[in-house]
Amino acid sequence: MTTSIENEIYSYTYSLVTQGDTKFYSLTIPSEVLAKTCFVTNRFDDKEEGFQRRLDKNRAQEIADYIDSGIGSIPNAIILSAQSEAEFTLKKGGRALSFRADPKAFLVLDGQHRVWGFALSQKTLRVPVIVYHGLSRKEETRLFIDINTKQKPVPxxxxxxxxxxxxxxxxxxxxxxxxxxxxxxxxxxxxxxxxxxxxxxxxxxxxxxxxxxxxxxxxxxxxxxxxxxxxxxxxxxxxxxxxxxxxxxxxxxxxxxxxxxxxxxxxxxxxxxxxxxxxxxxxxxxxxxxxxxxxxxxxxxxxxxxxxxxxxxxxxxxxxxxxx
Incomplete structure (x- = not known):
């Protein structure tokens, strides 16, 4: 992994995953970088294109406290959709991707409270993420629906x-x-x-x-x-x-x-x-x-x-x- 703070460009190695006709990238990103580059769009503040629920600070703080306690880990991947602001690029001849550290670089499709919890935590962690690139808002919304309806929670x-x-x-x-x-x-x-x-x-x-x-x-x-x-x-x-x-x-x-x-x-x-x-x-x-x-x-x-x-x-x- 290489990072260029002065140019606000971050680069990380990745694995390309193909499922049917869909492709996405699997990698890990430091929690502090996620805090700088991720955002959500909820249904209450953006009735035209928002689809997330409101953020619950108490829930995010519970996640932060859990991380800071050092008693466990959170292996679940955060699911992101790269936006145009990210200037998302695959480096030629390598297995690395790069993006600009813009506050609107990635729309969070799943894991918004974990991202916020990581930001509130006193620790910096390497966080598993899945990144989709080139999705329309319609495709992002459908993916959000699939994630939240196809996965059955533990009773x-x-x-x-x-x-x-x-x-x-x-x-x-x-x-x-x-x-x-x-x-x-x-x-x-x-x-x-x-x-x-x-x-x-x-x-x-x-x-x-x-x-x-x-x-x-x-x-x-x-x-x-x-x-x-x-x-x-x-x-x-x-x-x-x-x-x-x-x-x-x-x-x-x-x-x-x-x-x-x-x-x-x-x-x-x-x-x-x-x-x-x-x-x-x-x-x-x-x-x-x-x-x-x-x-x-x-x-x-x-x-x-x-x-x-x-x-x-x-x-x-x-x-x-x-x-x-």
Whole structure:
């Protein structure tokens, strides 16, 4: 690699890649050079030709902090389209390309937050890049669409499932994982056979839904042991299924209904504690939940777009008919 700062011309060796009728160049460029030569055009500021989303500074800062921590690497290639301002040139007789260090040299098609994160970082890295040359704006936009629709992201359920292996779980995630496993494995579990640990499945409660639901009640769990938390919530869920007559599990496996049911625990538990001196048995939960017997399942399901509305329905019924 040779660099001529005074003339603002940068040269790097490359590999030519051909895929069908398409050609592009694979190389690495220092992060500080990318910061000087890349730009984005978003849909909000340029309604005529913009196609990117807005830049999120917090996301870029997270990338910068990750780089500065020295704990990992970001091997994904930044995808660029050379603009006329780059004066993009292939050197004769060699395997090098050159471009002018202009702020509008390269339009970022994929990786805008990484480019910004690299710019915010205290370190200078060699960054893998893919450079297209000679694309029209229509071709750039179509390539952007292909990149963002053909690549399927890793399910959040799988990422949560493998965080233990990566040793990156938060304390809450460890608690939720342990609780999820209890509900998966215990023979008396109210959710036995209804959980899906690493992917979304119809008729199953995903790990993501499970964690989101229990995050809503995490602050009231106190110093209870994991196994005690399981037994209390297991008794509660058995009582809920009995009271709402959810024999086919169609209610409890609806994500918004499950979140609502878990959130509703904060309204039910104090009543059980007061009426039965903290004996959280299934029968005592059923006794307290008795006012919900007449709730129509369809009434809950038609409000499944927002779990908070379902919580309101449950709470209104309980408060209206509850007696000590």
């Amino acid at each position: 959040s359920e799988l990422l949560l499932d493998i965080k233990q292996l990566a040793e990156t779980e938060t304390n809450d995630e460890k608690i939720f994982r342990t609780l999820f496993n209890y509900f998966s494995e215990n023979e008396n579990s109210a959710l036995r056979g209804l959980l899906s640990p690493s992917e979304k499945k119809v008729g199953k409660i995903s790990r993501t839904t499970f964690n989101q639901a229990f995050k809503n009640v995490n602050t009231i769990l106190g110093d209870q042991s994991d196994i005690n938390i399981f037994h209390i919530f297991n008794n509660y869920l058995h009582a809920i299924k009995t009271t709402l007559k959810d024999d086919d599990n169609s209610l409890i496996t609806t994500p918004s209904v499950f979140k609502a049911i878990i959130s509703f625990f904060t309204d039910v538990a104090p009543r059980v504690k007061f009426k039965y001196e903290g004996d959280y048995s299934t029968d005592n939960f059923i006794s307290v939940l008795h006012p919900l017997n007449n709730i129509n399942q369809n009434h809950l399901l038609k409000n499944k777009r927002t779990y908070t509305k379902i919580v309101d329905i449950l709470n209104q019924s309980l408060s209206k008919n509850f007696s000590l």
